[in-house]
Amino acid sequence: MQKYTGRITRWAVIAAIVVLLVLVSFASGWIFAGEKKHSAKEEEALTSQTESAVESEAESVVESQAESQPEESEPEEELPDTVEELPWNLLLVNRDHPLSDDFKPELGTLSNGYEVDARIVDAAEAMMQGAADAGYSVYCTSGYRDYYLQWTLLENKISRVTASTGLEGQEAFDEAKMVVALPGTSEHQTGLAMDLLCGSYSSLDEGIADTEEIQWCVEHCAEYGFILRFPKDQTDITGIVYEPWHFRYVGVEAATVIMEEGITLETYLQNVYGIE
Ligand SMILES: [Zn+2]
Secondary structure (H helix, E strand, O other): OHHHHHHHHHHHHHHHHHHHHHHHHHHHHHHHHHHHHHHHHHHHHHHHHHHHHHHHHHHHHHHHHHHHHHHHHOHHHOOOOOHHHOOHHHOOOEOOEOOOOOOOOOEEEOOOOOEEEHHHHHHHHHHHHHHHHOOOOEEEEEOOOOHHHHHHHHHHHHHHHHHHHOOOHHHHHHHHHOOOOOOOOOHHHHOOEEEEEEOOEOOOOHHHHHOHHHHHHHHHHHHHOEEEOOOOOOHHHHOOOOOOOEEEEOOHHHHHHHHHHOOOHHHHHHHHHOOO
């Protein structure tokens, strides 16, 4: 009986060991598999992290390329910092920035025969049509003028100053040039300016500012890309007397800012481009 019991115990021990071994091997199998699964997951996560890192790096490379590309291939995207680099519609002409005597834009003709820069014909016609639709008659009485015509206008003005004030020489010249731009400094040479008259007023003097027609133009010109170029009380900036009849094309974007803020083209270019 003792022998028998001892055998059973031995068997039990062996069985227990076997069961233990099996359990251990199972357990280790599970653990191993689990570990494998875990590491596979980790690997996946790591891979996708790396991939996304590579992707985002690639994206940022593409982005930075895209950012740097305009500098290299499209210099017009950069803000101009000299008058010469300004787009055609913002061409600045004044005493500090005169045009050469041979500057001449490609001209187009308005319906009443006056010539302006061909690129503004449609905008000019649209503005005058807009006035007509509102019940006002507004028309161009001076568009493009060449350098030499400006000399003639200045000489005529000097004569009139002398006749009316008795001033002569430099004094007459100084007085005249406040009203008639020096050759090369008139916006009319750019072809981007128009002097406007209207149905109820037909002289180019300050009185035209009181007409409903010109008031309509001042209120609506920016919608067509035009500005009142020589506003009242800013003659120290423009160097030109108040000219309520002189409208200048600059494009809708600039015109909207200039007319809303009541500033000059000079101030606008200084604010936006730092150009003086
Ligand atoms: Zn003018």
